[in-house]
Amino acid sequence: MIDKKEAAEIIIGAVLLAAGLVIHFTGGDALTEAILLGAGCIICGYEVVMECVSNIRGGTIFDENLLMTIAVVGAFLIGEYPEALAVLLFYRVGEMFEHYAVDRSRRSIAALTDIMPDTANVIRDGKTISVSPSEVEVGEKVLIKPGDKVPIDCKVLEGASSVDTKALTGESMPRDIDAGDELFGGFINLTGPITAETLRPYGESAVSRIMKMIEDSASRKASSERFITVFARYYTPAVCLISFLVFLLPVLLLGGAVQTWLYRALTILVVSCPCALVISVPMSFFCGIGGASKLGILVKGGNFLEMLAKTETVVFDKTGTLTKGTFSVSKIHPSENMTEDQLIEMAAEAEFYSSHPISLSIKDMYGKAIDPAVVGASQNVPGRGVITEVKGSAVHIGNLKMMSAMGHNATDACCKGTKIHIATENGGYLGHIAVSDVAKADSVLAVKALKEDGIKTVMLTGDNGEVAEAIAKEVGVDEEHSDLLPQDKLSVLENIIKEGKGATVFVGDGINDAPSLARADVGIAMGGIGSDAAVEAADVVIMNDSPANVVSAIRISKRTMRIVWENIIFALAVKFVILCMAVFGYADMYLAIFGDVGVTIIAILNAARCLSVGSTVLKGSITDPDYPKTNISI
Amino acid sequence: MKMVMKVEGVCCPNCADKIERKISSLNGVDSATLAYMTQKLTLEISGDPESISNDVEKIILKTVSKAKITKV
Numbered sequence: 001m002i003d004k005k006e007a008a009e010i011i012i013g014a015v016l017l018a019a020g021l022v023i024h025f026t027g028g029d030a031l032t033e034a035i036l037l038g039a040g041c042i043i044c045g046y047e048v049v050m051e052c053v054s055n056i057r058g059g060t061i062f063d064e065n066l067l068m069t070i071a072v073v074g075a076f077l078i079g080e081y082p083e084a085l086a087v088l089l090f091y092r093v094g095e096m097f098e099h100y101a102v103d104r105s106r107r108s109i110a111a112l113t114d115i116m117p118d119t120a121n122v123i124r125d126g127k128t129i130s131v132s133p134s135e136v137e138v139g140e141k142v143l144i145k146p147g148d149k150v151p152i153d154c155k156v157l158e159g160a161s162s163v164d165t166k167a168l169t170g171e172s173m174p175r176d177i178d179a180g181d182e183l184f185g186g187f188i189n190l191t192g193p194i195t196a197e198t199l200r201p202y203g204e205s206a207v208s209r210i211m212k213m214i215e216d217s218a219s220r221k222a223s224s225e226r227f228i229t230v231f232a233r234y235y236t237p238a239v240c241l242i243s244f245l246v247f248l249l250p251v252l253l254l255g256g257a258v259q260t261w262l263y264r265a266l267t268i269l270v271v272s273c274p275c276a277l278v279i280s281v282p283m284s285f286f287c288g289i290g291g292a293s294k295l296g297i298l299v300k301g302g303n304f305l306e307m308l309a310k311t312e313t314v315v316f317d318k319t320g321t322l323t324k325g326t327f328s329v330s331k332i333h334p335s336e337n338m339t340e341d342q343l344i345e346m347a348a349e350a351e352f353y354s355s356h357p358i359s360l361s362i363k364d365m366y367g368k369a370i371d372p373a374v375v376g377a378s379q380n381v382p383g384r385g386v387i388t389e390v391k392g393s394a395v396h397i398g399n400l401k402m403m404s405a406m407g408h409n410a411t412d413a414c415c416k417g418t419k420i421h422i423a424t425e426n427g428g429y430l431g432h433i434a435v436s437d438v439a440k441a442d443s444v445l446a447v448k449a450l451k452e453d454g455i456k457t458v459m460l461t462g463d464n465g466e467v468a469e470a471i472a473k474e475v476g477v478d479e480e481h482s483d484l485l486p487q488d489k490l491s492v493l494e495n496i497i498k499e500g501k502g503a504t505v506f507v508g509d510g511i512n513d514a515p516s517l518a519r520a521d522v523g524i525a526m527g528g529i530g531s532d533a534a535v536e537a538a539d540v541v542i543m544n545d546s547p548a549n550v551v552s553a554i555r556i557s558k559r560t561m562r563i564v565w566e567n568i569i570f571a572l573a574v575k576f577v578i579l580c581m582a583v584f585g586y587a588d589m590y591l592a593i594f595g596d597v598g599v600t601i602i603a604i605l606n607a608a609r610c611l612s613v614g615s616t617v618l619k620g621s622i623t624d625p626d627y628p629k630t631n632i633s634i
Numbered sequence: 635m636k637m638v639m640k641v642e643g644v645c646c647p648n649c650a651d652k653i654e655r656k657i658s659s660l661n662g663v664d665s666a667t668l669a670y671m672t673q674k675l676t677l678e679i680s681g682d683p684e685s686i687s688n689d690v691e692k693i694i695l696k697t698v699s700k701a702k703i704t705k706v
Contacts, residue, residue, distance in 0.1 A: 055649065058697040059656075063648040099645065106671065218669035219676040229651045236648070278647040279670075286671040 006096050009043050013089045016040030021082055037081040044088045045072055062236040064273045070240075074266045075589065078259050083589040087270055094597035098279055101604045105283060105611065109290035113211040115167040115186040116202075120151030123195070133185065134202040144194045150187040153205045154196035156180060161192035168206065169528065169544040170296030170623045206529050213298050213541070217289045218282070220301025224564055228281045232274045239272035246583060260585070267582040271595035276571040280603035281564055287610035288560030295613055295623050296543035297553045304539040307522050308557035311455055312502025314550060315493055317516070318461035318468065320509045321526055322443040322475055322547060327357045327435050329365035331415045334431035343431050347422050350388040350395040353378045358420065358435050365433075385420075396423045403429065416470050437467065439474050442621045446547035447476045449618055453554065458496060460489050490515050497521065507550055510534060524550055548621030555616035563610055567603040574599050637677040637687065638706040641668065644698050656693045662686050674706070 020037040023029065045068075052065035068091050075084035120133040123141040133151040136142060141157065144150055150163070162174040167186050174190055177183065183196060184206040202208070247265035250256035285302035292299050299305050319325050334343040348366035351359035352375045363370070376389030384405065385398015396402055403410040403421045408429040412419040417436030423429045447457050457477040461468050461484060468482030481492050493516050497504045506513070506520035509527045514537040517523030525538035527545055535541055542549045578595040581587035587595075617623050644650050650668045653675075657666040662681020669676070675694075679686050687705070694701050 051646075054699055055646075055697075058649070058652075058699070060649055060652050060697065063646060065646075095645075102671065215672050215674065216676075218672040219667045219674060221667060221669070229647070232648065233651065282647070282670045 003096070003099070006092070006099075009047075010089065010092050010096065013040045013044035013085065013092065016043070017082065017085045017089055020085065024082055034081055037085045038076070040085040041072060041076065041088055044085070044092050045069075048072075048088070048091070062240060064236075064275055067236070067240070067269045067273050071266045071269045071589075074262060074269075078262055080263065080589070087589055087593055090593045090597045091273075094275065094600050097601055098275065098604060101608065102279065102283060105287055105290070105608060108611065109214065109286070109293075110211075112167075112290060112293055113207055113214065115149070116205070116207055117149035117151050117185075121145070121148070136198050136202065138198050138201055140198045142196050142198060144183075144189045144196060146189055146191055146193060148189050150183045150185050150189060150196075152185045152198050152202055153183070153200040154185075154198045155182050157195045157197050159192050159194035161194055162190045164188040164190055165544075168210065168296065170294060170549070171544050171546075172625050173622060209529055210293070210298060210543075213300060214289060214293055217299060217301050218286055220303050221282075222285055222302035222306040224306060224561075224568075225281050225285060225302055228277055228568070232278050235272075235274055239269070242579075243268040243272070263589075264582050264585060267587055267589050267592045268579050270589060270592035271575050271578045271582065271587070273596045275596065276600040276603040277568060279600065280567040280571075280607040283604065284560055284564045284567065284607040284610050287608055288556060288563075291611040291613040292553060292556050294611075295549060295552055295556075295617065297549050297556070298541040298543065299553070300539050300541075304522055305557045305560055307503050308505070308540070308554050309561040310503040311505050311522070311554050311557075312500045313456040313458060313496055314450055314505045314507060314554075315458045315460060315496060315516075315520070316477070316547065317489070317506075317508035317510070317513055318459050318463060318471060319437060321507055322459060322477075323437045323439050323471060325437065327361040327418075328438045329361055329433055330417055330436045330438065331434040332365075332431070333412075333415055333434065335429055337427070338430050343422060344433065346390060346395055346424075346430070347397055347420065347433055349375050349390045350378075350386065350397040350422070352388065354386065358418065361435050362420070362433060393427075394425050396425075397421070417467065437463075437471065439471055440545065440547065442546040442548040442618075443475045445618050445621055446551050449548070449551040450554075451476070451478075453551070455554070460484055460492055462486070462489075486512050486515075490519060493519060505550070505554075507547065508534065513537075524553065544622060546622045548618040549623065551618055552613070552616040552623070556613050559613075559616065560610045563606055567606055570606075571599050571603055635679050635683065637679055637683060639675045639677075639687075639690070640673055640704040640706055641675050641694060642673050642702040642704075643700045644668070644670075644673070644694075646698075649698050653694055653697050656697070657690055660686065660689055660693075663690075 016036050017040055020033050023033040048065050049069050052069045055063055055065060072084045072088050119130045120136050121128050121143040122131050122136050123143055128143050136152050142154060156177055156179050160178045162176050164174050165171050165187050168184055186207045243265045246268055247261050250261045251258055288305055289299045316322050332340040332344050334340055344366050348363045349370055351362050352370050374391050378386055378388040380386055384402040387394055387396050406423055408423055410421055410429055412432050415434035417434045419432045419434050421432040450457050459472050459477045459480040461482050463482055465482045468480050472480035493506060503521040505522045506516045507524045508517055511533045514533045517525060517537040523538040524540040525534040526542045528543045529535055540553055575595050578587050578591055647670050650670050654666050654668045657663055662679055664678040664680055667676045691703055694703060
């Protein structure tokens with residue numbers, strides 16, 4: 001938003017400057033020139049002088065207002081009227097641009113979380129009425145039609161649909177949802193109507209919590225932010241001193257002309273203003289965090305962003321983080337007289353009554369509804385398996401022990417994971433099905449990318465060595481530790497932290513990961529704002545399930561730090577060069593103005609680049625906007 | 635105990651730094667952070683909230699007379 005008064009003053013000042021310059025270069029009346037330019041100075045400058053005075057009264061003597069006031073008054077006194085007004089005018093333009101840019105980045109980041117709809121369709125007394133989402137109470141039913149935004153955090157009661165979760169999670173692909181699934185306010189319902197029960201009031205919705213996290217992150221300052229503030233505190237008085245000495249010493253000791261050296265001293269004052277530094281650093285961090293949130297990565301503070309950039313090792317918890325955490329059928333291995341389809345169908349039917357995770361995965365693999373009429377009685381054989389009557393014949397489904405008890409010489413070293421064998425009394429041994437915890441597709445991408453970035457990867461798990469090794473090989477981690485009890489995980493992590501020189505990151509998703517999340521230099525909790533304990537202990541929260549976001553988070557951090565230092569070095573280098581030039585008389589005030597306002601504008605534009613994070617997204621991951629096209633696997 | 639205030643109108647990061655330091659040195663204030671980008675003042679206090687809040691307001695208005703303070 002542009003302040004009209006500010007804009008008016010600048011325009012008037014510009015007009016007066018133009019007029020004054022015309023008179024100056026056409027050799028017109030010097031008095032008129034002085035009056036026009038003087039008027040311009042007063043119009044553009046009175047606020048600067050007032051702030052200078054007010055700040056001095058408030059205890060801050062050395063700030064940019066003082067530098068400008070001295071420079072302008074000084075320039076005017078030595079008769080450099082156009083310079084005086086030009087300095088002031090461009091200073092005001094620079095300030096206006098600063099305010100505009102800061103305001104704009106604040107608003108664009110606020111817009112990222114301004115995704116809740118204005119109305120909710122709540123079902124009360126059998127009627128559907130439209131109310132404000134803040135008026136919906138916990139437990140009330142809401143109707144969400146296709147095309148509507150989910151107005152509140154709720155649980156699906158009726159209806160199946162797919163939802164666009166991009167605004168919160170950064171995922172490009174819609175999610176399929178069904179009765180019992182949880183929805184966050186801000187999701188967009190795509191295909192079918194849904195009736196849902198409200199879980200949390202509007203003020204406690206996931207979006208509100210995300211907003212608050214982003215807001216609070218600006219208050220956790222990075223050490224480079226603090227450094228720059230301390231630096232500026234000493235820098236400004238130092239610059240005033242240098243300027244004063246540049247004026248005084250040559251005049252007193254070398255008999256230099258007052259006019260010349262005063263001009264040079266004032267030029268130094270103008271170029272040395274620390275605005276660029278002090279604005280661009282906090283802005284870079286704020287924009288970096290804002291940019292990360294676009295990918296569903298919530299960083300709780302600039303200090304964590306700074307730490308992530310120094311990552312040396314990433315330690316992953318296995319189940320649920322690198323793997324899907326649910327069993328999946330990985331191989332169907334029938335013997336010669338059966339097909340895969342026949343075997344899985346028989347196994348699913350035999351497991352009809354069971355709700356064990358392995359049975360569920362077999363039934364899931366089969367995928368079709370089982371006709372209860374074909375399934376008869378089922379008998380559990382403890383430690384072995386189950387015998388179920390399917391289509392009149394007894395199916396034995398269980399482990400190797402069950403098979404040898406029947407007299408079958410089955411082997412299953414051919415497949416990895418947990419093996420379930422099937423045999424019937426008439427048909428003999430029919431084959432086995434391998435079930436395992438499956439690695440996420442994005443895990444392989446993530447570990448590969450981390451290796452490319454020169455970062456060591458470690459996997460920790462409580463699972464046994466064989467399973468761990470299989471997953472470790474598939475995903476490609478450098479190191480793995482298996483058979484770990486919860487307290488072992490923490491001590492392994494501690495060792496890694498002690499031995500490392502850079503930062504150690506821990507990535508986990510569950511409640512039992514909280515100690516490790518807290519202990520690591522940066523703790524990253526995956527899977528959204530679900531498990532409160534993990535979210536509380538973590539320093540970074542990833543709103544979706546993809547480990548690829550860990551890589552994006554690290555790349556965003558490195559990029560942000562690069563931009564922060566680019567700005568600091570650029571600003572200081574340019575100012576120093578112009579300062580030296582000014583001492584020897586090679587710089588005029590216009591160059592000094594560039595060295596201040598120009599550098600500030602460049603630094604701010606550079607800082608705003610921290611908001612664009614598209615380049616850190618891994619191709620083929622779920623946050624890749626081309627995801628449906630590049631990812632072919634299921 | 636945590637206390638948060640929104641402080642608008644501090645457009646010069648120098649003043650923000652000054653305010654932060656003065657508030658940090660108050661009795662009963664363990665730490666103070668004034669975030670320039672979000673205009674939020676976050677305090678960790680161990681004294682009386684009422685009196686600390688008054689002192690904080692005084693400091694802010696003395697440094698930046700046009701500041702607008704809202705308790706969050």
